[in-house]
């Protein structure tokens with residue numbers, strides 16, 4: 644005898660929003676000129692990138708081979 648409990652338990656109904664929502668600021672991507680929103684206040688004179696372009700401009704990480 645044994646119960647086969649398959650499947651992960653479902654806890655709650657989808658909610659990973661703890662704490663206050665982040666304030667988003669509208670900005671224009673400096674790369675593709677698309678309108679995007681950033682979780683920080685865009686600084687004048689500093690480039691802002693959208694999600695697509697950000698990785699392209701993110702500081703390179705140390706390569707681990």
Ligand SMILES: [Zn+2]
Nearest residue numbers: 672675693696
């Ligand atoms: Zn972009």
